Amino acid sequence: MADTVSYRPKAGEIPTQPGVYRFKDASGRVLYVGKAKNLRARLSNYFAPLRSLHERTRRMVTTAAGVEWTVVATDIESLQLEYTWIKEFNPPFNVKFRDDKTYPFMAITLADESPRVMVTRNHNIRGARYFGPYPKIWAVKDTVDLMIKAFPIRTCSDSSYKHAMQTGRPCFPGQIGRCGGPCSGRVTIEEHREIVNDFVAFMAGGDKRFVTAASKNMREAAERQDYESAAKYRDQLQALEAVLAKSAVVLADSVDADLFAIEHDELAASVQQFIVRGGRIRGERSWTVDKEIDVDTAELVDSILQQAYDGDEPPKEIIVPALPDDRDELETWLGERRQKGKVRLRTAQRGEKAALMQTATMNAKNNLMLYKTRRSSDFVARSQALTDIQEALGMTDAPLRMECFDVSHLGGTNIVASMVVFEDGLARKDQYRRFSIADSTDDTESIYQVLTRRLAYLKEEPKTDADEAVFGVGEGPVEPTRRKKFSYPPNLLIVDGGQPQVNAAARALEESGVQGIFLAGIAKRLEEVWLPDTDYPVILPRGSEALFMIQRIRDEAHRFAITHQRSRRKRDITSVLTEIPGLGPSRVRELLRHFGSVAELKKAEPSAISEVKGIGPQLAATVHHQLHS
Template sequence: MADPLSYRPKAGEIPTQPGVYRFKNDAGRVLYVGKAKNLRARLSNYFAPLHSLHERTRRMVTSASGVDWTVVGSDIEALQLEYTWIKEFDPPFNVKFRDDKTYPFMAITLADEAPRVLVTRNPKIRGAKYFGPYPKIWAVHDTIDLMIKAFPIRTCSDSSYKLAMQTGRPCFPGQIGRCGGPCSGKVTIAEHRAMVDDFVSFMTGNDRRFVTEATRKMKEAAAAQDYEAAAKYRDRLLALEAVLAKSAVVLSDNVDADLFGIEHDELTAAVQQFVVRGGRIRGVRSWTVDKELDLDESDLVEAILQRVYDAASGTDVPKEIIVPELPDDTTELEAWLTARRGKGSVRLKTAQRGEKAALMQTAQMNAKNAQMLYKTRRSADFVARSQAMSDIQEALGMEEAPLRMECYDVSHLGGTNIVASMVVFEDGLPRKDQYRRFSIADSTDDTESIYQVLTRRLAYLREDEAESATEVDPLEQVTKPKKFAYPPQLLIVDGGVPQVQAARRALEESGRTDIQLAGIAKRLEEVWLPDSDYPVILPRNSEALFLIQRIRDEAHRFAISYQRAKRKKDIGSVLNDIPGLGPSRIKVLLKHFGSVARLKVATPEEIAEVKGVGPQLSATIHERLHSR
């Protein structure tokens, strides 16, 4: 571990201009790349006293052995150079796009003599116009099948097209009427190009014109009794309406925008992108981002936009980009995106109200679901679980892998209705049939609550072991397992040093020396052991940290749900005993104040403001609530 003071540059040596900096280790590998409007001010933050740094930042600066920087002319140049270096050096402490898979696109090969439409995952076809991305490949094929009915452009391969033009015999799609390409002899190169232009225009968002035109021509042909032509326009109209039905209007017709929903925790972030053109969702994309350093949402937004629009140009960059939170460098990002677009300015916005805010909520909901699905699939991976338990064993210095882990969390409301939870994971999976809940009658703080709960739990363990040591007639043995029958290899508490020391006291008093103890502090995600002055830092996005985090979150969820249920039952029983207060008035009271805590601290006058509750009844309610 390097001492940052050993390579810290003198303050006077660091320029105050904008620039990009790189932290490197002894081997010369770039660990982190960042940008700054003022290099001196930014770098000084990394060389603050170690105890004041975020745990992940402290690990980065102590892993490095040097830092250098490059001064640039403007903030925009710093933005560009930062991302160039991130792509070139792939620094381990920068944001990682974990599963940024290649999505299928619909592409129109505009550079060809006779452009064709195809499904592709290749984003670099020369001169091609792309639409999408689509979540599934069948969704692209469905859209193409419908569009070809309205705009019969070429779909055959280049080799088939070349052979057809040489032999004069149409390609197979041309023979069955699914292609209006020049090889069929039905249209010329120029007429085919016009159909391609209409195809692109419709997909870009100018769709109402074609629907109106097809409707008009159908009526005109019907009026002229040209029923064959009328049927052709009818089929085209039906195809256009089918395409429009697959991408329902979500915003005004003139809106071209990308919306990004982001759901993130301490380790990962799920991103959901909606591509809206002409007021319709034309593409959907979802991926997961790994977070190494502690990044807030604005920093995540900046990194995501850089990645998404790095190779974009033209209309691939919309006029409007809607994000959950604006980054600090909004002005510079807008200038960079405007240069990518090449025509017209690009604005970054947040959606506060109206139709855009409603669509943003949908994107956020999809991102949340994607985050949950990602964690579920990762937890179900047997190899990943095995690796996690092996890594935990090594990191905590255990003699064997923790096949059984128990985690404890405390929940309360302003010191009232104190409860605790115990969740059990065996082989990396939850054993919900062995979860336990504890009610705590009286406690001074969370550490005292942890001590009480573990003392009770370990007492059950002693009783079960004492009974198992007593000789019992085999015929009289009970097959039902005892409560709390199995000791864990690893006992986890939600919290840092104070909670760990409270748990240690309970273990020592019970005489247990065979159970490993650890605590996980939520803000920094570091693991604390009872005999160490420094936390164990598990690698970000390691399977070990993911498993411990999941156990902690499950304990927290279980404690919160019990505490809420107990609180509701508790306050309900008290209010039900008050004369003159029936179920309907209780419901009105709780709805008015919003929570039990607010009702308890309300004055008699405030309670009397509730409809149906007079001064006498409000005084009785106040007295009963404060007599407990």
């Protein structure tokens, strides 16, 4: 493999000013657009030796036939130009949204003579005030239905309103009491405008004064025995409280912010956005992003915010999991789109905002898992994945049964391994297996031990009379012995790791004498597939169903191993500590929370042990003595 690409510019040719660069292929198609505060420093990363580049970055630079750049005056100009070119050229290697769906909003047409509330996906209504987005259209409609009970504003279309004002007959929603506009005759245009202002104020966060006013009016009406008015205020109060129940209180009333949580792996990222207005979650949305080249969380934040506010006005505060390098320039760019003051990017370290970020992150994790599960359950995609794996690895048959192995340990202790089984592309959890490894020098030795034990079940066993069951004269059929699930041979064995782990597994496979099983390993960092006795890995196409399936079975093996290792560690810690006089369950939990393992606890001196809640100097000395006796 060459050290670098042939079109690499000379170092002195690349300027050191800020700018935007574009990688293009031989036909002139733009493959990737990026920005840099220092073009020379940034582009030098792409022209490092190819073997040192991330696999997807290497594929991008080798696919390209040249690179161009444009120098700009400031960093903010480079951000603006990058955004413009990504929109114009749609580069395949930039971060991509997996779906192009738009989310519904609640809009109040404040520019109209008689504003109305409506559900829309159009963000370009002149003078409209938007609330949302909402995950589903029914969620917006439910909120509107509740709100017009408390604030009866117009809901009819412009044509219905115009016809009603010309004829003097209320629109149909007005006739059935679902429209409180001036055409109904109940209010004037000026009075309706005041109700609209209250509607907007409540949705924007002015909650308490409206609830308090409705409650006060209801009590006063009841005291003067005006029960009809009291019932009306009661209905308003119930509607307001129902809307508030849909928007849980999470922050102070003065907080207007958007919060983004991101969960990502090597191939995709899940984004969860919470829209907080007046301290309440007014809307939320989630989506999946494709990752073509290797980017970290801060770089993802940069790309996601640019696309999330394409046409939407940002709030004054945006909470993200990591701050991008060009934070100042991004804040300036977002502030220009806000047109109502500055926008501040920040992370949440503690308090209510950090707790909300944890909730959003949990949702992002679940969404990424759901995305993978749904993709795996697609029959056509599974069939394509198995066919692609067969062709990429040179197998004679499709891998209808795959087994994947992973090793987990904590500092060389509590070594365990897992075996997960996929048949026809679906997980067979009833055939998962766990292994405990008493002693091992490293991961390759552990893989060798586990594969040796597993392959022992596949060796030829001497046939019995039951295996040779035939119909004899005057005899019924003899029932053959049932084969154990663990002894079914896989078409493909996968190990979590690169070339060293694959070679260790190949040694175990050769020594077992079992034939007809294909072997491969997947290296997590670069998502490369390694085969035995090869110098170069197999690179599966980015976004292919084959790579997705192999990644999924590897991740499942890792999850299963980690779960077993943690349960073993907790059981070992508990069993050791509970034997020490004076340590009850609560003190064992405190020691476990503080040190994490018996190995770490053994390293601690009595003075360090006594710092744990509920552990005095005398008990700490007893614990130290018992663990070292």
